[in-house]
Amino acid sequence: MLGHALLLALREIRRNLMRSALTMLGIVIGVASVIVMVNLGSGATAQVGEQIASLGSNLLMVRTGQHLGFGQRSEAEPFKLEDAEAVGREVGGIAAVAPGSSQPMTAIFGNRNWSTTVTGSDNHYFPVSNWTLTKGREFSASELRAGAAVCILGEGVRQELFGNQDPVGETLRLNKLSCQVIGLLGAKGQSAGGRDQDDLVVIPLRTFWRRVAGNQDVQMIYVSAREGASTSKVQHDIELLMRERRRIAANEDDDFNVRDMKEIAEALTGTTKVLTTLLGAVAGVSLLVGGIGIMNIMLVSVTERTREIGIRLAIGALEREVLLQFLVEAVVLSSFGGLLGILLAVGTTYGLSALMGMPPILDAGIMLLAFLFSAAVGVIFGFFPARKAARQDPIEALRYE
Amino acid sequence: MNAQPAAEPVPLITLRGVTKVYGQGQASMHALRGIDLVIQPGAFVAMMGPSGSGKSTCMNILGCLDTPTDGSYRFEGVEVGALSRNQRALLRRHYLGFVFQGFNLLARTSALENVELPLIYRGMPLAQRHARARSALAAVGLSGWESHSPAELSGGQQQRVAIARAIVTEPAVLLADEPTGNLDTARSLEIMELLTRFNTEQDITIVMVTHEAEMAAYARQVVHFLDGLVDGGQSQGAE
Numbered sequence: 001m002l003g004h005a006l007l008l009a010l011r012e013i014r015r016n017l018m019r020s021a022l023t024m025l026g027i028v029i030g031v032a033s034v035i036v037m038v039n040l041g042s043g044a045t046a047q048v049g050e051q052i053a054s055l056g057s058n059l060l061m062v063r064t065g066q067h068l069g070f071g072q073r074s075e076a077e078p079f080k081l082e083d084a085e086a087v088g089r090e091v092g093g094i095a096a097v098a099p100g101s102s103q104p105m106t107a108i109f110g111n112r113n114w115s116t117t118v119t120g121s122d123n124h125y126f127p128v129s130n131w132t133l134t135k136g137r138e139f140s141a142s143e144l145r146a147g148a149a150v151c152i153l154g155e156g157v158r159q160e161l162f163g164n165q166d167p168v169g170e171t172l173r174l175n176k177l178s179c180q181v182i183g184l185l186g187a188k189g190q191s192a193g194g195r196d197q198d199d200l201v202v203i204p205l206r207t208f209w210r211r212v213a214g215n216q217d218v219q220m221i222y223v224s225a226r227e228g229a230s231t232s233k234v235q236h237d238i239e240l241l242m243r244e245r246r247r248i249a250a251n252e253d254d255d256f257n258v259r260d261m262k263e264i265a266e267a268l269t270g271t272t273k274v275l276t277t278l279l280g281a282v283a284g285v286s287l288l289v290g291g292i293g294i295m296n297i298m299l300v301s302v303t304e305r306t307r308e309i310g311i312r313l314a315i316g317a318l319e320r321e322v323l324l325q326f327l328v329e330a331v332v333l334s335s336f337g338g339l340l341g342i343l344l345a346v347g348t349t350y351g352l353s354a355l356m357g358m359p360p361i362l363d364a365g366i367m368l369l370a371f372l373f374s375a376a377v378g379v380i381f382g383f384f385p386a387r388k389a390a391r392q393d394p395i396e397a398l399r400y401e
Numbered sequence: 402m403n404a405q406p407a408a409e410p411v412p413l414i415t416l417r418g419v420t421k422v423y424g425q426g427q428a429s430m431h432a433l434r435g436i437d438l439v440i441q442p443g444a445f446v447a448m449m450g451p452s453g454s455g456k457s458t459c460m461n462i463l464g465c466l467d468t469p470t471d472g473s474y475r476f477e478g479v480e481v482g483a484l485s486r487n488q489r490a491l492l493r494r495h496y497l498g499f500v501f502q503g504f505n506l507l508a509r510t511s512a513l514e515n516v517e518l519p520l521i522y523r524g525m526p527l528a529q530r531h532a533r534a535r536s537a538l539a540a541v542g543l544s545g546w547e548s549h550s551p552a553e554l555s556g557g558q559q560q561r562v563a564i565a566r567a568i569v570t571e572p573a574v575l576l577a578d579e580p581t582g583n584l585d586t587a588r589s590l591e592i593m594e595l596l597t598r599f600n601t602e603q604d605i606t607i608v609m610v611t612h613e614a615e616m617a618a619y620a621r622q623v624v625h626f627l628d629g630l631v632d633g634g635q636s637q638g639a640e
Contacts, residue, residue: 316494
């Protein structure tokens with residue numbers, strides 16, 4: 001009986017191709033939008049995860065002052081080099097520690113100049129912040145000790161100043177400081193916040209003190225926890241150590257803070273996941289609207305086809321056969337619409353991902369779910385019109401003009 | 402339940418005191434006021450009468466599309482009034498064929514698909530279904546027109562397709578409601594010849610509503626309707 005209902009339903013769909021196509025359109029768009037939203041959301045989550053990983057795994061950043069909200073920070077005594085050394089010496093579970101101070105400066109090479117951030121640090125800075133050298137070398141021990149005028153460039157600065165030229169060995173100016181390029185860092189791309197991470201120049205910390213800052217402050221201590229160590233334990237230990245070194249009384253608040261990048265990563269991916277769910281739910285509403293569209297068309301079609309239903313009933317079709325035929329029509333329309341929606345979604349996901357520079361991720365689960373939901377929409381919204389068709393009085397139906 | 406004297410064969414159709422009332426109380430309308438009618442297997446019956454005389458109502462009851470308000474309708478001895486909606490649909494599927502004044506073919510559907518429709522509901526496999534539908538179309542003289550849709554056929558041809566659809570199941574009774582009402586005289590006569598042939602060659606009982614005496618002349622039994630009553634049904638030959 002189902003086979004015959006399918007045959008009759010397919011004939012009806014073929015008889016009214018245009019109407020069938022328009023009916024399907026609602027479902028196609030509904031299914032496609034749900035899938036695209038979830039796929040893009042998964043892509044965004046994956047991208048955030050990658051970007052966080054590019055900052056450095058298990059990275060903790062220790063800064064002076066407390067976050068006051070709206071980008072303001074409380075004033076506090078800066079760290080000294082001894083603070084960074086103490087962290088490396090006294091806190092367990094640490095892989096590496098790097099002191100760092102930064103300042104925005106203008107880098108000049110030939111007739112080009114570029115505003116960038118100059119960071120003074122040592123060789124630990126690279127593994128801690130997950131940088132790799134693609135060219136040249138790190139700072140030598142004597143350069144670090146003597147505060148030599150050497151620098152290592154980020155890929156962004158290289159592109160702006162050197163174009164296709166090899167920068168290693170060249171000399172550029174940072175404000176008034178002439179320094180020789182000894183190395184080049186691999187590209188990391190944009191950060192989760194949209195900042196170009198490759199826009200930086202690294203010089204030895206002593207060079208920064210003497211030639212740039214004019215003091216011996218350490219603005220930030222970069223700490224990477226050892227693989228497998230608990231970052232929250234490390235964070236707590238650093239806090240205890242710093243309170244002691246900075247002589248903060250038990251009833252006073254910290255005048256520094258330790259940021260765990262893993263925590264931030266989790267918060268960010270959590271946010272994108274919530275957003276994905278939200279967008280998926282909004283798109284789900286459009287799928288529901290598509291279902292109502294099907295019901296609407298099916299109801300109109302039942303009225304329009306009253307006479308045909310009368311003929312079928314007169315010929316000896318059972319009530320349940322007519323019901324099944326109309327139900328199958330609705331389900332075929334909605335599930336075929338669902339299939340088209342999946343195809344459309346795959347294309348759109350690839351297109352939009354490329355446009356937004358995100359990895360295209362196809363979530364098989366949501367595609368299956370959206371398809372099953374579209375078929376269910378057919379059953380639910382097809383049932384009412386189908387029952388209306390099946391319950392027609394054959395005599396009235398045959399007389400219907 | 403149908404204790405018939407052994408000598409007399411069971412009539413195909415027996416109506417006893419059939420009434421049909423539409424509406425209730427003041428607004429009620431008596432379409433049939435007590436009809437007695439016997440139709441034997443193989444008969445060719447014409448039902449005549451002015452409009453509103455009850456012949457269409459009677460036709461609907463005979464076609465199991467409607468049920469009598471009172472009285473008894475037995476089809477091959479089975480009381481139709483006691484059947485459920487589904488059982489009546491099955492009775493139509495297996496024993497009855499319908500031809501209507503307005504042809505009532507499915508639009509945008511080929512002649513072959515129209516004719517095979519009742520066979521689909523009977524659950525017949527594809528090959529057999531197509532063969533039967535083709536031979537039914539051949540029987541009404543429409544070989545070669547299988548793939549044409551109703552819009553591509555003349556009125557006479559459409560009615561032939563409708564007849565093919567009615568006889569493809571080899572029904573016991575073919576019920577024709579003014580089958581020639583929409584056709585010119587030449588086409589009408591062709592249709593009547595066709596019905597007569599199915600009646601005599603395939604022994605299909607035919608009950609036809611008409612108001613044209615010329616068409617009624619093809620029948621062997623004429624029933625006159627007037628104000629919801631019949632005049633008994635005199636025979637135009639052997640009954």
